[in-house]
Amino acid sequence: MASSPYPWLNPALVVGGLSPLVMLAVQGPRGELGPNAIEAALHQTGLLALVLLLASLACTPLRLVAGWTWPARVRRTLGLLAFTYAVAHFLVYAVVDQGLAWGTLWADVTERPFITVGFAALVLLVPLAVTSTNRWVRRLGFPRWQRLHRLAYVAAALGVVHFVWRVKKDVTEPLLYGAVLAVLLALRVGEALRKRRVRAAAAARNPA
Amino acid sequence: MSDTPPAEPPSSEVTPEKTYLRRRELLKNAGLFAGTAVAVAGGLHLLGRKQTRPMDRFVPDAGRVTFPVVKGPYDTDEPPTSYEDVTTYNNFYEFGFDKNDPARFAHTLKTRPWSVVIDGEVHKPQTVDMEQLSSWFPLEERVYRMRCVEAWSMVIPWLGFPLAALLQRVAPTSHAKYVAFTTLLDSEQMPGQRRGLLDWPYTEALRLDEAQHPLTLMATGLYGRELPNQNGAPLRLVVPWKYGFKGIKSIVRITLTREEPMTTWRLAAPREYGFYANVNPAVSHPRWSQASERRIGDFERRPTLPFNGYAEQVAHLYTGMDLRRFY
Numbered sequence: 001m002a003s004s005p006y007p008w009l010n011p012a013l014v015v016g017g018l019s020p021l022v023m024l025a026v027q028g029p030r031g032e033l034g035p036n037a038i039e040a041a042l043h044q045t046g047l048l049a050l051v052l053l054l055a056s057l058a059c060t061p062l063r064l065v066a067g068w069t070w071p072a073r074v075r076r077t078l079g080l081l082a083f084t085y086a087v088a089h090f091l092v093y094a095v096v097d098q099g100l101a102w103g104t105l106w107a108d109v110t111e112r113p114f115i116t117v118g119f120a121a122l123v124l125l126v127p128l129a130v131t132s133t134n135r136w137v138r139r140l141g142f143p144r145w146q147r148l149h150r151l152a153y154v155a156a157a158l159g160v161v162h163f164v165w166r167v168k169k170d171v172t173e174p175l176l177y178g179a180v181l182a183v184l185l186a187l188r189v190g191e192a193l194r195k196r197r198v199r200a201a202a203a204a205r206n207p208a
Numbered sequence: 209m210s211d212t213p214p215a216e217p218p219s220s221e222v223t224p225e226k227t228y229l230r231r232r233e234l235l236k237n238a239g240l241f242a243g244t245a246v247a248v249a250g251g252l253h254l255l256g257r258k259q260t261r262p263m264d265r266f267v268p269d270a271g272r273v274t275f276p277v278v279k280g281p282y283d284t285d286e287p288p289t290s291y292e293d294v295t296t297y298n299n300f301y302e303f304g305f306d307k308n309d310p311a312r313f314a315h316t317l318k319t320r321p322w323s324v325v326i327d328g329e330v331h332k333p334q335t336v337d338m339e340q341l342s343s344w345f346p347l348e349e350r351v352y353r354m355r356c357v358e359a360w361s362m363v364i365p366w367l368g369f370p371l372a373a374l375l376q377r378v379a380p381t382s383h384a385k386y387v388a389f390t391t392l393l394d395s396e397q398m399p400g401q402r403r404g405l406l407d408w409p410y411t412e413a414l415r416l417d418e419a420q421h422p423l424t425l426m427a428t429g430l431y432g433r434e435l436p437n438q439n440g441a442p443l444r445l446v447v448p449w450k451y452g453f454k455g456i457k458s459i460v461r462i463t464l465t466r467e468e469p470m471t472t473w474r475l476a477a478p479r480e481y482g483f484y485a486n487v488n489p490a491v492s493h494p495r496w497s498q499a500s501e502r503r504i505g506d507f508e509r510r511p512t513l514p515f516n517g518y519a520e521q522v523a524h525l526y527t528g529m530d531l532r533r534f535y
Contacts, residue, residue, distance in 0.1 A: 006240070007237055008237045008238070008240045008241030008244065009244065011241060011245075012240070012241045012242070012243075012244035012245040012248065013244070013245075013248055015241075015245040015248075015249070016244065016245035016246065016247065016248025016249040016250075016251075016252070017248055017249075017252065019245075019248075019249035019252070019253075020249065020252045020253050020256055023253065034296075034297070034307070034308065035292075035293035035296060035297035035307070035504050035505070036297060036307070036360060036502070036504060038502070038507075039360075043256070044256035047255060047256060048252055048255065048256065051252070051255055052252075097502075097509075098509070099508060099509065104497060104499065104500070107497065108497065111492070112492075112494065112495055112497075113494075114495055165495070166495065168305075168358075169301070169305070169405050169406065169476065170305045170403075170405055
């Protein structure tokens with residue numbers, strides 16, 4: 001780690017990535033978030049959770065397309081930032097908006113599909129955040145760890161669905177994020193197919 | 209020429225080369241760190257929704273109504289929502305989908321001259337100029353609760369006249385059962401209509417007895433001032449026991465009909481928006497529980513009242529109806 005060519009990259013991401021959250025915490029109590037501050041905080045935390053999750057999913061495609069290796073070093077930071085915003089989003093909803101009214105929260109999660117999928121996305125991100133350390137990678141073994149962390153794709157897809165179902169009429173913005181996710185996943189599928197072909201060709205050349 | 213070597217600074221003042229290089233490295237990295245942090249922060253801030261508080265921080269003097277205003281019945285004594293919030297937090301999709309879009313963009317609407325067509329099942333169909341129409345009735349102030357289907361609410365001091373008075377003047381025929389309202393269709397003045405997200409022009413409707421109810425108001429102002437464009441100038445409907453989307457803005461046509469008219473939101477999402485749209489804490493919208501609401505400016509939610517607290521005045525209109533079916 002000490003020999004990393006960009007030692008400033010991860011700390012800069014953390015500071016820059018958390019600054020909107022700090023701004024919300026400052027602006028909210030000062031009444032600078034508009035007439036419906038809670039709704040504004042919900043929108044911003046939710047949007048940033050999705051954006052950062054998509055950014056973390058863009059690291060591998062960037063390497064495949066552009067040949068860059070630095071995104072791989074910030075992927076964990078982006079993923080943890082996304083998780084932070086997802087948790088903040090949930091806390092704003094459960095604590096600030098609903099005042100921890102358990103009955104209402106339960107009814108929302110079980111009866112309102114858009115909340116169900118959003119909650120499911122958050123739950124899926126929990127094991128990924130917990131196993132984000134190097135120790136957990138070693139403990140699980142990389143292949144298993146990697147399979148587990150593919151849940152991020154599911155969480156991102158649920159996040160997009162959550163956004164689409166939340167919007168009253170204009171689905172342009174959520175569909176834009178859906179399109180970005182589709183491109184990122186398509187690049188991964190393309191790479192997986194290419195690898196399979198290479199392996200098959202190798203196997204054909206050297207029959208065991 | 210001298211043989212003595214040039215005087216050197218004492219070694220304590222010389223930075224060793226390694227430290228010197230590391231310091232430059234450190235400065236470079238600090239710069240890159242700061243630059244990246246600021247770029248990331250800026251990017252994420254831009255992605256978050258813009259919160260603008262344009263407009264006046266207080267009630268403006270301009271547009272103050274100069275003629276006498278009668279105090280209306282049925283006022284709530286709850287404190288009114290601030291003028292600023294009432295005029296900057298609006299749903300008026302003809303001017304954009306964000307709550308602060310209407311306040312920013314509705315200036316393109318020309319409210320003078322303005323005329324309203326009244327037709328259909330009436331004995332005296334007519335087209336009436338707005339100035340003339342408002343001169344027919346004394347203006348009343350009505351402080352009403354307003355409840356949006358998105359589970360927020362406000363208290364607004366409206367100025368206006370009962371719709372019943374206008375209907376009486378045009379004399380409905382015995383076939384009239386419903387009253388339909390239509391907004392202006394003009395994408396030059398209402399740029400949001402260029403996007404086909406709703407079936408423009410916006411239409412709304414009431415049953416005739418709802419329209420004739422003394423609570424039902426045709427509003428031409430609020431807070432003792434003319435109605436701002438974003439609030440539906442020059443003439444809008446206010447039905448305080450129904451969700452806000454029934455309160456159609458900038459009305460150009462009022463048509464009395466025999467059949468139940470189709471309405472905009474019902475056409476867009478029939479499962480979510482019914483014809484009646486009575487405020488009902490027992491019937492949830494698929495996305496918003498209607499059991500509670502947040503009054504704009506409040507921190508905590510409050511329980512929603514049946515018919516938005518006007519049950520005593522209006523519940524009898526719906527006797528025998530299943531309000532889960534007729535939502």
